Amino acid sequence: MEEAQKYVWEGAIPLQIHLHESEVTTLPTPPPALILAPRIGYLPLLIPQIKPHFSNALPPGSPDTVWFDYNGLPLKWYIPTGVLFDLLCAEPERPWNLTVHFRGYPSNILVPCEGEDSVKWSFINSLKEAAYIINGNCKNVMNMSQPDQVELWRSVLNGNLEAYVRISSKLRLGTVGDEYADGGGQGQVKTGRVPVRLYVWSVSEDFDDLEDAPQIDSWDKISYINRPVEIHGEEGNYFTLQDAVKSILPEYFPNKSSTKEESSRDEDENEQTVPSEEGEKYLSENVDTCYPSDNVEIKLVRIQGIEPKMDIPFSWVVKNLTNPEHYLHICVCLKVPQVL
Amino acid sequence: MGTKEEAQGTLSSTDFGVSASAFILNWNTVCSSFPPWTWVLSHHQVEGYLSLENILLSSTQEEHGELSCPGPGKHSHQEDPIDVDDATLVHTNPCKVHYYDLHIIYCNSYRVPVLYFRAYDSDGEPLEFDEIENDLPAYSKKALSDSKWTFITQESGG
Numbered sequence: 001m002e003e004a005q006k007y008v009w010e011g012a013i014p015l016q017i018h019l020h021e022s023e024v025t026t027l028p029t030p031p032p033a034l035i036l037a038p039r040i041g042y043l044p045l046l047i048p049q050i051k052p053h054f055s056n057a058l059p060p061g062s063p064d065t066v067w068f069d070y071n072g073l074p075l076k077w078y079i080p081t082g083v084l085f086d087l088l089c090a091e092p093e094r095p096w097n098l099t100v101h102f103r104g105y106p107s108n109i110l111v112p113c114e115g116e117d118s119v120k121w122s123f124i125n126s127l128k129e130a131a132y133i134i135n136g137n138c139k140n141v142m143n144m145s146q147p148d149q150v151e152l153w154r155s156v157l158n159g160n161l162e163a164y165v166r167i168s169s170k171l172r173l174g175t176v177g178d179e180y181a182d183g184g185g186q187g188q189v190k191t192g193r194v195p196v197r198l199y200v201w202s203v204s205e206d207f208d209d210l211e212d213a214p215q216i217d218s219w220d221k222i223s224y225i226n227r228p229v230e231i232h233g234e235e236g237n238y239f240t241l242q243d244a245v246k247s248i249l250p251e252y253f254p255n256k257s258s259t260k261e262e263s264s265r266d267e268d269e270n271e272q273t274v275p276s277e278e279g280e281k282y283l284s285e286n287v288d289t290c291y292p293s294d295n296v297e298i299k300l301v302r303i304q305g306i307e308p309k310m311d312i313p314f315s316w317v318v319k320n321l322t323n324p325e326h327y328l329h330i331c332v333c334l335k336v337p338q339v340l
Numbered sequence: 341m342g343t344k345e346e347a348q349g350t351l352s353s354t355d356f357g358v359s360a361s362a363f364i365l366n367w368n369t370v371c372s373s374f375p376p377w378t379w380v381l382s383h384h385q386v387e388g389y390l391s392l393e394n395i396l397l398s399s400t401q402e403e404h405g406e407l408s409c410p411g412p413g414k415h416s417h418q419e420d421p422i423d424v425d426d427a428t429l430v431h432t433n434p435c436k437v438h439y440y441d442l443h444i445i446y447c448n449s450y451r452v453p454v455l456y457f458r459a460y461d462s463d464g465e466p467l468e469f470d471e472i473e474n475d476l477p478a479y480s481k482k483a484l485s486d487s488k489w490t491f492i493t494q495e496s497g498g
Contacts, residue, residue: 107466129449136348195449227448 004320008304009161011039013085015046016095017068019054023102030057034095038159039082039304040323042119043068043075045157050100063102065113070098073217074106077113078122079199083329086302087199087222090213090333109219120153123325130195130326131173133228140171156324164324173326192232194318195327198225198248203299204338210300213333225249231314241317242310245298245332252296252334300333350451353387359453360390360444390444397440397459397475437462438475 017033024030033053035046047066068075070088075098079087085096105112113119124141131138144152148167155163174190200223207213216222227248231239246253301307304321322328351359364377375395381388441458459467459475473481 133449 006161008321008323009038009040009159009164011082011304012036013039013081014095016097017050017100018097019057020069020099020101023059024057025059026057030054032097033100037081039080039085040156040159041081042077042079042123043081043084044077044113044115044119047115054100054102058102065105065115067101067105067110067113068098069101070096071215071217073219074109076110076219077119078111080323080329082305083199083331086305087201087331088216090300091210092305116157123153123156124149126325126327127171131171133193133195134173134191134326136191140173144171168324193228193230194244194314195322196227196229196244196248197327197329198227198245199223199329199331200225200249200334201332202334202336204336206299206335229314239314240311241301241308241314242298244314244317245301245310245330249332249334252336295337297335298332299335300331302331303328348451351453352451353446353448356446356453357388360388363390387446389446391442393441395440395442397438438467438471 013036015033015035015037017035019030019032021029030053033050035049037043037046044066051066067077070084073088075084085092089096128138128141131141148170151163152167154160155167201216201221202223203214225248229244229248231244247255298310301310303317306321308317318328360379364379367374368376375392377390377392379388380391439460439462443456444453445456446452447454459472461467473484476484
């Protein structure tokens with residue numbers, strides 16, 4: 001277990017960062033900055049390394065918030081760097097060529113970012129959400145002492161796995177299969193829910209080579225799904241990655257068996273949008289777009305830069321490939337039939 | 341709703357849908373002079389959320405009588421100034437209206453409804469955080485200062 005976690009923490013993306021041409025005021029143009037970005041880190045955290053490299057070339061006057069783009073697409077700063085790379089580079093590009101901007105923050109696309117503090121709070125919030133999903137409450141995160149909080153964040157900033165494990169183990173956020181290894185940790189009952197963030201992009205035409213995959217030029221083309229995966233009892237041993245991905249995409253893979261805890265009250269996941277007779281007239285047109293699972297194909301699943309076999313036990317994936325905030329980030333490409 | 345969920349203050353996504361319909365009905369009955377909430381389907385018709393957009397929530401109109409600022413996006417330019425009464429052209433304070441888009445979405449992680457909102461001025465520019473804070477009802481403002489954990493977070497989702 002330790003081995004895989006080490007690999008994840010050591011994973012890094014080589015970046016080649018170019019200053020946007022509109023902001024270059026010197027001749028010759030400054031060379032790009034070459035940076036090794038930790039997969040589990042975030043782009044704004046690299047700014048202290050990048051800024052000095054370009055400060056001579058920048059126009060005078062106080063700069064705006066720094067932001068990055070890949071092929072014109074502004075990059076969301078709260079998504080871990082590794083996830084951005086796995087998602088936006090179907091065919092991995094090494095080094096990854098990004099453009100840095102010191103002006104013109106696109107606030108219609110990106111939420112504001114006040115440097116390291118914003119990233120830290122985003123991280124802690126995600127950790128809190130993950131704790132709630134796993135334990136049914138987030139007391140342990142909310143009650144973290146100030147020094148612990150600082151040290152936890154620092155360990156992520158510096159990629160210090162040892163320090164991270166020391167602090168995070170106090171939070172008791174082990175999930176499946178860990179309740180036994182935990183030494184019966186204070187009788188904390190696990191909910192059987194696993195924090196997952198799914199990034200889904202769909203294609204309607206097949207492609208053989210990743211190079212031919214369509215370019216993602218807008219965030220509208222990506223469905224971001226923040227939905228926990230539920231694992232039940234003995235079924236946990238046979239629950240594969242494929243099962244997990246399908247379970248959080250009920251719109252593409254309708255639940256055949258009633259394994260969800262709400263199933264006794266639910267008819268079928270897909271019918272929940274028509275709750276009552278009177279309510280119906282307030283619903284927008286309910287077009288019948290239920291995709292039969294035969295026509296929807298999972299073309300690509302990428303986690304921490306690897307494409308695991310779909311029949312790998314999900315519990316292994318959870319134990320080894322999660323990010324420090326205890327979320328499993330999964331990039332999925334689906335091939336769906338063209339909607340007529 | 342199961343008693344366990346009630347005790348925790350959570351609800352299932354199905355119950356959210358049911359409650360949302362009830363909310364819409366009640367709102368339209370009780371607050372009929374207000375614009376209606378609508379139910380919007382997303383994620384290929386499986387999940388939905390409540391939406392109320394372009395709502396004028398507050399304004400600080402100083403001397404002049406009638407409120408005449410259009411909502412953003414409706415007009416890209418102001419009316420031809422020649423047609424406007426001279427007296428209203430001279431504003432000592434610009435019209436300070438705040439518009440909000442409100443969305444109530446079911447959160448799968450916490451199993452509760454969450455209020456998302458976008459706040460902007462008459463030019464469509466996002467409001468600063470302290471301007472939003474001023475718009476909040478008193479009890480919300482107090483909650484913000486109570487603990488570091490009661491706060492408004494900025495997010496963008498799918």
